[in-house]
Amino acid sequence: MFDPSTLAVPVVGAPMAGGPSTPALTAAISEAGGFGMLAGAYLSPDALRDQLAAVRALTDAPFGVNLFVPEEIPLDADAFARFRDLLLPLAHARGADLPSAPAYTDDAFETKVDVLLEEDVTAVSFTFGAPAPEVYAAFTGFDIATITTVTTAAEARVALDAGTSALCAQGFEAGGHRSTFGITDRDAQVGVRELVTAVTGLGVPVIASGGVSGVDDVRTLLAAGAAAVQVGTLFLRTPEAGTRPAHRAALADPRFTETATTRAYSGRLARALVNEYVRTFSAAAPPVYPQINALTGPLRRAAADDPEVINLWAGTGWRGARAISAADVVAALDPAR
Template sequence: MYSFTRDLRVPVVGAPMAGGTSTPALTSAVSDAGGFGFHGGAYLSPDALRADVRAIRELTDQPFGVNLFVPEQVDVDEEEFAAYRERLAPLAERAGVVLPESVPFTDDAFDAKVDVLIAERVPVVSFTFGLPDRSTVGRLHDAGIAVSSTVTSVDEARIAVDHGVDSLCAQGFAAGGHRATFRIHDADPQVETLDLVRAVAPLGLPVVGAGGVSTSRDVEAILGAGAVAAQIGTLLLRTPEAGTRQAHKDALVDPRFTRTVTTRAYSGRLARGLENNFIRSNDGHAPLAYPQVNTLTGGIRKQSSTDADVINLWAGSGFREARAVSVAEVISGLIPQAPDRFDQ
């Protein structure tokens, strides 16, 4: 079975960033630069995921991985959903969007996408928002595919180890994008990256530390805490290979945006992004329902794609360090100077 944590030339992993930011060009560029590229498979149809996997293979002969969101169906408070819809109605009207009266649960074609990844023999599959059933992990292993789990706490890491995964991504509180808590209703453990890496490394699996990575010193610190690599996402947002919206790229260097916060306002799940008017107006009002809230706000975000005060601006705490340079340049600047094993 392939082990991306053993074969890394550079101790840097490219985060999967679903919703269009992950592109075949971005994923392949990370792997070509000596790191390991993960592709965001959430929101893609099975056919689109298959096409992306094949496009990545056309661009690189290096291994890569794909991440999927694990579905969780919870009861939705219909009154809270209706109240949130009403709250968003004026903004939707300005954007020319008709909000749905209700949104059914969908599992994002999870099983079909697992089938695609097995058929395509993707080297590594990682999971966010919990774990699939043990039979799914077994099917991936039977196909020679390594399995990784994103965790935000020691308890989640222990569950993942018991589930038979091959590696852990320890997502610290500073990381951008969706928090990987196993359950929608879970409070965020708010554990910082180095503390989380130190806490889960003794469990015996290879660990990738994610969150707050801006410089080679940050990579060195994560390695020193017991990880085999550091994961970056925000640092890649302004690269030409990423599919980041231009308004999002611009906001990362706009002095109007001064900090990141976690919010459920866009999707019903906790996520970290630049604080903008949408978050200030709606934080604390969204029902805890994913993907229903994500779908509810989706039309507004699509029609307001050039307005940084409306769209989600996922980013980690080190967002000011994101530069408009190639992926190769980003990764070369993160190579630790001390460890000889990462000399290229």
């Protein structure tokens, strides 16, 4: 079974759903001696199958796939409607129609699990929760590693009890969505180093994740007990990533000076560069997921070129992101160099 401590370079390429993850990025990271992760979220099962084939056409090296674990909670229709009303003037100014009652979706989780079992991937990682023990057992039965992304020691215990074979310790510094298990959970805001220390020694390998800006951070996290380090933001400006041009440019734009976590794009907390949209709408955004994600979709598409509106996911180490190849990012993060 895949063991992150045996990688030639102890760097895992974070899955980055919504565009940045591509088969080319996943393959390039694995080819360079790290471990590439495809983002399975938001893809249809057929599109996921196509992406797996595309990675395999580019490399024989092992790689993994990430899925979002669904959680259906009663829809807070009033909170949803209030937030929609707040967004309408901006949406209309951009020519976007906002859906008034988006349906719940589980992102085809079970079908995608079946795809990954059939396709015999090397590792699967879970975000937003721990699936049922039967899901872990099914992967383990095929010798497929299961990596559960946790933000607290309590979540790590839940994942271990359910049968996970590894943990991804996601610190508060991380770019993109927080993997808090409950949609309405308060974020415990545990930093990556403290979290790695707390979940190391529980009998499974730990992949540290969040805020890496260079090789010194990799060294620090390995010294804290991590078997490898999962890095996302530093790959966003590579040519292999599918990052939108406005997002790519914003990561190098001195006008953006900080990141913050916000529910304003999806209803779940995620870390982004602070732009006008984050400043204006974060305080009012309710914990309603995935319906808020569907609500803001048309606005984000209509304003795709405007960095003051779109979600500029970024971790606290974003200033370390460079426009170089993915292989060069992996090499620059190699503590043995």
